[in-house]
Amino acid sequence: MKKLEAVNTCSFFGTLNTKEKDKLVSVSIEKEFNRGDTILQEGEKSSFVYIIVSGQVKATRFTPEGMELILEIFGQCDIIGQVSVILGEPYYFTAAALTPVKINVIKKEEFVHLVRTNPEISGKAINNLCLRLRESQKKLEEFISDKVEQRVAKLLFALAEKMGTEIPFTRQEIASMVGTTIETAIRVTSRFKEAKIIKTSRGKINIIDKQKLSLIANGPPINLI
Amino acid sequence: MKKLEAVNTCSFFGTLNTKEKDKLVSVSIEKEFNRGDTILQEGEKSSFVYIIVSGQVKATRFTPEGMELILEIFGQCDIIGQVSVILGEPYYFTAAALTPVKINVIKKEEFVHLVRTNPEISGKAINNLCLRLRESQKKLEEFISDKVEQRVAKLLFALAEKMGTEIPFTRQEIASMVGTTIETAIRVTSRFKEAKIIKTSRGKINIIDKQKLSLIANGPPINLI
DNA sequence: CGCCTATTTGAAAACCGTCAAAGTATGTGG
């Protein structure tokens, strides 16, 4: 009964009764992915939702010019493909594993039915969508009012809050999250390193001075040199 | 029974039975606003949702540097304040009437109860949130991959689709919708005018050549001069 | 007519993307 793992772990399904959980488990398939694996691809017909049991997943889109944009990072209990399934459109982004990932796959019809018939679940879905909408709107505002340096500082600060002071992303991924090029991301992080705010190594960043980071993120531009 | 107007007009409430509609009407208050009036203010406690019966409303935020950003334009049947009410946070933006507006005001508790107990309504809410999330994510991508000229072209094209070829916005509002300054908005629209794509007058823009607009919006940069 | 707001234009500077080239860690196979 390994599949119960997701159902029991995820707050999203916490309120189901035993019978409902059993049904959910019976219609779901468990899959595993390694770092880098593609879970679903932009443009594919959206026939399944994917519930993350463990691990992290990035949702990316590629602009016509080939620039990667990371829209969201999903973690435990997040549901991937929900919006596309509900809107009846092809998957909007490509989802790829950032770490080894365990996932429960549920058929579109089962998921929709579950959301339709279970008020607790639809309530959770509404909450979740509200949070994501806010996040997206906040990012929009950041793009308009912040320089790249501030955006990177905000990102690193938020990631540090969420996953600890060691941040396992490449400069390219940092760039894709703040919507810039790898070169500028490197130049910005290099300045942070100069200022002893972070330490860098291949594929990861360690936060040393979170306070200074939040100063840069929120305050006016600060002269780092 | 004027208040029934909103309830009957809005697809959001179309599936309620008579008794439910009556209840909704009994707990809502009808209000009217003139262009420029503030309907709700960012930071206020979110105690009501506002259902637009007629007219248009802009949702704006001001960056710390005083730059205005128009997040969304709401129209008939849209619900303002929904996300803030559901998340239990203060209003996230300021809503101001773009035209004369009729609105039904509903208490937070009544609205939440309605969404919780009526599966049809929660379904509609989920749909609505999914659409808004997609919109927001698309805008994010635009900011990263498009120049101002393309963003303005996209905006004008979309507005023309939605409200006809006469677009009743000032250059400042155009600027706030695409996240730029009024000066660049003016420079871009002036170039469009040169190229006979639009005509401009104080506070409004008339679209002449929608096709060329969509070329600029989607295609590669085009030399206008 | 006079005032207020919206629009316009110019010039300089900031910020960031692009292109090109080189350096450096990590792992693999011999």
Place this chain on the structure above:
DNA sequence: CCACATACTTTGACGGTTTTCAAATAGGCG
């Protein structure tokens, strides 16, 4: 254990787009 391949990181120079600051013009309304 070394050498090589690969991917990640770094740096410099240049140019294009957009912001900023400043000042002038024009439309609409009482």
